[in-house]
Amino acid sequence: xxxxxxxxxxxxxxxxxxxxxxxxxxxxxxxxxxxxxxxxxxxxxxxxxxxxxxxxxxxxxxxxxxxxxxxxxx
Numbered sequence: 602x603x604x605x606x607x608x609x610x611x612x613x614x615x616x617x618x619x620x621x622x623x624x625x626x627x628x629x630x631x632x633x634x635x636x637x638x639x640x641x642x643x644x645x646x647x648x649x650x651x652x653x654x655x656x657x658x659x660x661x662x663x664x665x666x667x668x669x670x671x672x673x674x675x
Contacts, residue, residue, distance in 0.1 A: 613625060622628040656664070 608629075613628060616622070616632060617625070617628045620628055620631050622631055
């Protein structure tokens with residue numbers, strides 16, 4: 602899907618350098634992936650100790666290992 606977005610060139614260039622991305626598209630995709638991961642992590646942390654997530658540390662480790670096998674690593 603093509604989308605027209607006005608992005609500050611200074612931020613985009615800095616993001617490309619920091620991320621090591623070779624294109625603007627790759628930079629934006631990496632940034633979106635990082636944002637999603639960060640927000641999901643925050644949501645998970647906010648549920649810590651609430652009893653909503655019926656898992657222990659071992660369960661979490663197994664879940665991370667499964668996810669690592671199926672998801673692209675940055």
